[in-house]
Amino acid sequence: MPISSFKPSKPIRLKKRKKSSKRSQIDYTIYRDRPLDFFSEVLHKRLTPDQIKVVESVQDNAITLVPSSHGQGKTAIGAWLVLWWVYCVGGLCITTAPTQRQVKELLWGEVRKAIAFAKMPGVKGQLFVTVTENARAYGFTAADWNSNAFQGIHAEKLLVILDEACGISEEIWDGATSCITGSQNRFLSLGNPILSDTPFEKAIAQKSGQIIRLPAWRHPNIADAYKLHSDGIHRLKPKLTDPTTWPEFEDSNPHYIPGAISIYWIEMVARSKGEKSSFWLSRVEAVFPTDSEQSIIPRSYLHAARARYDENPDQYQPRSQWRHGLDVGDGGDAHGLASWNGNCLFFARDYPCQGDREDVTRIAGIATNHMKQYPGIINVDNIGVGAGSLACLRQNGMAARGIHWGAPPSDLQFLKEFLNLKAGIEMPKFLNLKAEMFWTIREGLRLGKIAIAPLGEWEEAAFDELVAIRWEETSDGKIRIEDKKKTIKRLKRSPNIADAIVYGYWKILTGMLFT
Numbered sequence: 001m002p003i004s005s006f007k008p009s010k011p012i013r014l015k016k017r018k019k020s021s022k023r024s025q026i027d028y029t030i031y032r033d034r035p036l037d038f039f040s041e042v043l044h045k046r047l048t049p050d051q052i053k054v055v056e057s058v059q060d061n062a063i064t065l066v067p068s069s070h071g072q073g074k075t076a077i078g079a080w081l082v083l084w085w086v087y088c089v090g091g092l093c094i095t096t097a098p099t100q101r102q103v104k105e106l107l108w109g110e111v112r113k114a115i116a117f118a119k120m121p122g123v124k125g126q127l128f129v130t131v132t133e134n135a136r137a138y139g140f141t142a143a144d145w146n147s148n149a150f151q152g153i154h155a156e157k158l159l160v161i162l163d164e165a166c167g168i169s170e171e172i173w174d175g176a177t178s179c180i181t182g183s184q185n186r187f188l189s190l191g192n193p194i195l196s197d198t199p200f201e202k203a204i205a206q207k208s209g210q211i212i213r214l215p216a217w218r219h220p221n222i223a224d225a226y227k228l229h230s231d232g233i234h235r236l237k238p239k240l241t242d243p244t245t246w247p248e249f250e251d252s253n254p255h256y257i258p259g260a261i262s263i264y265w266i267e268m269v270a271r272s273k274g275e276k277s278s279f280w281l282s283r284v285e286a287v288f289p290t291d292s293e294q295s296i297i298p299r300s301y302l303h304a305a306r307a308r309y310d311e312n313p314d315q316y317q318p319r320s321q322w323r324h325g326l327d328v329g330d331g332g333d334a335h336g337l338a339s340w341n342g343n344c345l346f347f348a349r350d351y352p353c354q355g356d357r358e359d360v361t362r363i364a365g366i367a368t369n370h371m372k373q374y375p376g377i378i379n380v381d382n383i384g385v386g387a388g389s390l391a392c393l394r395q396n397g398m399a400a401r402g403i404h405w406g407a408p409p410s411d412l413q414f415l416k417e418f419l420n421l422k423a424g425i426e427m428p429k430f431l432n433l434k435a436e437m438f439w440t441i442r443e444g445l446r447l448g449k450i451a452i453a454p455l456g457e458w459e460e461a462a463f464d465e466l467v468a469i470r471w472e473e474t475s476d477g478k479i480r481i482e483d484k485k486k487t488i489k490r491l492k493r494s495p496n497i498a499d500a501i502v503y504g505y506w507k508i509l510t511g512m513l514f515t
Contacts, residue, residue, distance in 0.1 A: 028087040028120075035059065035084045042118050043080060048257070050214045051077045058159070058186050063177075063209025065165075065200070067193040069216040069286040071261030074190040078161050079110030081188065086129060086137045087120060091157025091184070093137035096176070098167030103127065103139045107163045111137075158185045165191035165200040169489070173199035193288040194278075196299075197468070197490070201288050215286040216266060220255035225263055233275045236263070243267075294470035296438045296481060297498075301445035302452065302463045309344065309451040316344040316451045322376030325503025326367050326393075327496045328360065328386040329353040335363040336496030338504040339374055343444065344451040345505075347374075348497050349458040360385055364392030371398050379403050379503040403503060405434035431480035438471070438481055441505045450505075458497060465491060465498035 031038035035055050039045040047055070054077055057064040068074040078095070085093045097103045108127050115124060122131040128138040134155070160176050162168050168176075168189070180187045187209070189200055204211055217226055217234050226234040240249060246263050250256050266284060273279040278289035309316055318341040327336035331353050339347035351366060353359045367389070371378060380390045382402025393400035409430035430436040444450045455462055468491040470482045488494050 029090065031084065031088040032090075033059075035081070035088070038084050038088055039080055043083070043114050044117070045076075045080060045114075046257075047077070048073065048218075048220055050212065050218055053212050054188075054190075055081065057210045057212055058188055061210040062180055062185065063187045063203075064189070065204050065209045065211045066188070066190040066214060067200075067204060067211070067286050067288070068190060068214035069219075069261065070192065070283040071216075071221075071259075071265065072214045072219060073257070073260060074214065075106050075163055076110050078163055078188065078190055079107050080114060081159065082107075082111050082137050082161065083114055083120070083129075085157070085159045085186075086122075086131060086135050089157055089159075090132070090135040091159060092134065092153075092155040093159040093161065094153065094176075094179075095137070095139040095161040095163060096168070096172065097139075097141065097163040099164075100141045102164050102167075103141050107161070108139050153179050154181060156182055156184055158182065160185075160187045162187075162189040162200075163191065165189035166193065166195045166198050167191070168199060170199045173203075192282050193286060194282040195294065196288050204288070213286050216261050216284045219257075219261050221250075221253070221257055221260050222263055222266065224253075225249060226266075236267070294472075295467050296469050296471040297442055297445065297466040299463060299467045301442070302466060304448070305345075305445055305450050305452040306454075306459075308448065309453050313453070316342065316453065318342070318346070322371075322374040323504050323506075324367065324371060324374070324376060324378040325500040325505070326363070326378055326380045326386075326389065327499035327503065328363055328381060328384075328389045329494070329496060330385050331355045331359055333494040334496050335359075335366075336498070336500035337363075337367060337370065338497065338500040339370070340504045341374075343449050344453055345455070345501060346453045348455050348462045348501050350461070350497050360388035361392050364389040364396070367393060368396045368398055377401060379506055381405065381499070381503070403433070403437075403506070405432060405437070407433040409433055409436040429476075429478045431474055431478045435471070435479045435481050437502050437506050438469070439479060441502055444505070462497045462501065465495035466501065469495055469498060 026042065028038070028042070031042070035058075036047065036052065039047060039055075051073060054064065054066055054074075058081060066074060082093050082095060085091050095103065095107055097107060104126060111129070112124070112126070114120075115122075115129065122129050124130075127140070128136070130136040134157070158179060160179055162173070162176060177187060179185065189203070191200060193201065193204075195201065203209065216222060217228075225236060225240050227237050228234050240246065240263065249263070269280055269284060281287050281289040320342055323340045325336075325338045325340075329335045329351075332355070334350040334352050336350050337347070338345065338349075351363060354362075367378060377399045378393060379401050380386050380393065380403065382390050382404055383406070387402070390400055390402050409432060428439060430439065441450070469487050472480050472482055474480055484494070
């Protein structure tokens with residue numbers, strides 16, 4: 001939207017009234033159906049056109065979903081809606097976000113500042129405000145609660161706000177949406193669309209509410225600075241390609257909002273992250289990237305590997321010894337078995353456990369028969385129940401090797417050579433062997449070294465599991481794979497097929513660092 005067309009949806013003027021030092025005497029209920037006037041006249045806030053759309057949607061729709069770029073004031077508009085709902089509508093408002101900082105310092109920080117500015121009455125704390133028993137609000141951290149936090153919460157006038165919605169778990173999301181049962185109940189979720197396969201992304205994909213996308217280009221700070229090119233990328237207009245012109249552009253913009261999104265920030269992202277990166281898509285374009293930034297194996301890498309096989313299957317016909325990977329279930333989880341030949345994945349599936357004492361030997365027998373058909377080496381987790389299957393495989397005469405994922409990383413020079421890293425480029429630092437093994441298969445996929453043959457009915461499950469596993473960075477800069485409990489919670493099952501695939505791919509250290 002050009003700056004010249006930046007106008008509120010209707011005139012907002014300060015009404016003249018008798019001066020009074022006691023703002024608490026204001027009858028806030030006159031703003032019940034006029035939230036924009038409340039923001040202007042009481043809170044003295046100037047809203048962007050997109051913020052106005054969010055407010056109007058909360059007025060008119062049961063569910064409002066707001067994927068937003070960086071610097072749009074999404075948290076601020078959520079905070080101001082809290083006050084409008086409590087003081088003007090006279091209802092109950094509940095807010096949550098993934099972390100304590102996001103709840104206490106961000107959204108509720110804006111709430112506290114607005115209350116102090118307007119000298120609004122009521123009993124107030126860091127995470128609550130109470131005017132009456134019906135007119136009140138409170139916030140809590142989603143990570144500390146489960147869906148029971150919302151159990152039994154029903155009110156005639158209820159507003160639920162989920163800030164930084166991509167970090168909200170399915171359990172919390174389900175609990176929050178279950179409260180929205182009355183005609184005067186409202187649900188608002190806001191956040192950067194940084195993660196796929198989240199309740200926030202699924203709700204938007206399914207159009208489960210009114211969707212208001214806030215891309216950077218509509219913000220009044222930069223709306224007149226960028227032009228959409230034929231490749232779908234917004235770039236600076238010719239008159240602003242010289243950075244020395246940016247301060248004058250900002251100073252001449254009557255609608256400029258200090259602290260909001262800026263040319264400086266967008267151009268920094270374009271240079272450092274790239275105009276088609278996941279970071280750019282989520283924090284500038286306000287759309288969910290195909291790949292999650294945290295996935296150790298992006299889905300696009302997997303699709304490319306499948307396409308690579310389909311384009312030239314003859315190139316990947318088995319010509320060498322097979323490598324197998326076995327992840328042994330513990331009775332509650334399934335077993336995973338995968339098979340590689342060269343740099344092509346040919347087989348991956350799971351086998352349900354029966355929960356009896358024969359599970360360990362049963363999967364060892366299945367793997368033995370599989371290896372007789374496809375001779376080679378099998379890598380098995382040698383910690384816990386995997387040790388039993390490893391012993392059975394060896395007793396059956398199979399070339400079985402145990403892997404301990406908690407062992408130190410190898411840091412061998414030929415790993416760098418395998419990944420074809422140029423001189424002077426340092427290898428990433430890994431917390432343990434597990435991180436190194438996952439990163440190696442990630443790089444093999446990224447560099448186009450890996451192909452994936454059709455995996456039949458297990459292909460989708462295998463891809464889902466690999467994508468669900470996320471990586472993190474430690475405080476000292478080492479790569480690690482997230483705790484498996486987090487993956488299981490997100491995936492709703494253990495990633496046994498994915499683990500088996502990684503075990504089987506680990507060919508570089510065959511005969512080394514194994515027990």
